Amino acid sequence: MTVANVRIDVPAIARRGEIIDIKTLVAHGMETGFRRTHLGVPIPRDIITTFVCLYNSVEVFRAELHPSISANPFLQFSTVATESGTLEFKWSGDNGFSAMQTARISVA
Amino acid sequence: MKQSSRRAFLTVASAGAAVAALPSAVRAQMTRTPLNNMPDAISKLVGTKAINKGRVTLGVPPLVENGHLVPLSVSVESAMTEADYVKAIHVFTERNPLPEMVTFRLGPRAGRAQVATRVRMADTQNVIAIAEMSDGSFWLDSVFMIVTLAACLEELPA
Numbered sequence: 011m012t013v014a015n016v017r018i019d020v021p022a023i024a025r026r027g028e029i030i031d032i033k034t035l036v037a038h039g040m041e042t043g044f045r046r047t048h049l050g051v052p053i054p055r056d057i058i059t060t061f062v063c064l065y066n067s068v069e070v071f072r073a074e075l076h077p078s079i080s081a082n083p084f085l086q087f088s089t090v091a092t093e094s095g096t097l098e099f100k101w102s103g104d105n106g107f108s109a110m111q112t113a114r115i116s117v118a
Numbered sequence: 119m120k121q122s123s124r125r126a127f128l129t130v131a132s133a134g135a136a137v138a139a140l141p142s143a144v145r146a147q148m149t150r151t152p153l154n155n156m157p158d159a160i161s162k163l164v165g166t167k168a169i170n171k172g173r174v175t176l177g178v179p180p181l182v183e184n185g186h187l188v189p190l191s192v193s194v195e196s197a198m199t200e201a202d203y204v205k206a207i208h209v210f211t212e213r214n215p216l217p218e219m220v221t222f223r224l225g226p227r228a229g230r231a232q233v234a235t236r237v238r239m240a241d242t243q244n245v246i247a248i249a250e251m252s253d254g255s256f257w258l259d260s261v262f263m264i265v266t267l268a269a270c271l272e273e274l275p276a
Contacts, residue, residue: 029229042238044215065227072223078214078238080187086234090227 014038014109018099024091026117032063032071033086036101036109042077058083058103066095075103091117151241151268156210156217160248163208164256169248174207174259176247182239185269191234192222194249194257204231206250213243238269 015037024030036058043055055077063071070089083101094116101109160169177191194204203226209219222233231249239245246260 042215068227070225070227073233073235074221074223076216076218076220078211078216078219080236080238084234084236086191087222087224088229088232090229092227 014101014107016099016101016109016111018111018113020097020113020115022115024115024117026091026093028091029088030091030115031086031088032097033084034061034063034099034111035082035084037082038101038103038107040075040077040079040081040083044077056104056107058101058107060100060102061085062100063087063089064098064100065089066093067098091115093117151213151215153212154215154217156212156246159210159217160246163248163250167254167256169256169258171258173257174247174249176209176245176259176261177234178245178261178263180261181264181266183266185239185241185265185267188237188239188263188265189234190219190237190245191232192247192249192259193233194231196231196249196251198224198226198228198230200226201252203252204228204249205252207231207233208248208250209237210246210248211239211243212245213241214238215240219245239263239265240268241265 017035019033021030038058041053041056045053047053057077058075061073062069071087073085075083097113097115099111173195175193178188182188192207196202196204204224207222210217211219219237220235224231242264244260244262246258249257
């Protein structure tokens with residue numbers, strides 16, 4: 011497991027039923043697999059392929075990434091604040107890449 | 119013999135000069151990356167179903183200077199209820215090495231169908247966003263984007 015630098019933007023407090031915006035950023039080079047070195051040697055693909063967001067262990071959002079996604083993948087999405095609890099963010103990709111981050115949200 | 123090789127050299131050299139003298143737009147056309155198999159990728163997704171135009175808004179800048187980092191957002195008109203919601207949003211490109219860009223999988227718990235990310239663009243090309251609804255229908259929006267500096271064409275420094 012690679013230690014990854016992850017940034018998450020989630021509101022700490024929300025009203026019940028409110029739609030909250032979530033922004034995530036993860037440090038990753040997203041090597042496309044289409045580039046070559048100056049000697050013509052192909053550089054193998056090394057990308058994040060999957061992102062999942064779980065809200066109290068229930069999946070609310072998922073993204074399938076391809077080499078067309080820029081380095082340091084940024085994702086923005088939304089979810090309805092249903093109850094207080096934990097949001098879990100998981101990234102996985104080539105060469106066993108995996109990163110995880112959690113955020114607490116209290117819903118009133 | 120010497121004479122003819124000199125002539126051959128001159129012919130090649132002048133041809134090269136002619137190419138260099140072409141307007142940059144024409145040269146850009148000559149070096150454009152080939153089309154990928156986007157139609158196949160889309161028909162693999164939708165099968166024989168019709169894709170309707172509308173409901174989807176693909177937000178990308180019409181002209182980008184740096185193809186390495188292009189902000190892309192997609193929003194879909196949908197009530198986002200248990201009965202009627204956006205199941206997935208697929209983004210395709212015409213001239214990147216692969217037609218698939220990204221797939222977002224949503225559900226009624228998203229509240230609204232609005233997502234954003236940042237993508238790479240290998241060339242001036244069409245970008246297409248297709249929304250897959252819970253009732254099985256497909257909706258699309260497409261934008262033609264002009265890219266000044268293309269991603270993924272440069273070589274790595276030593």
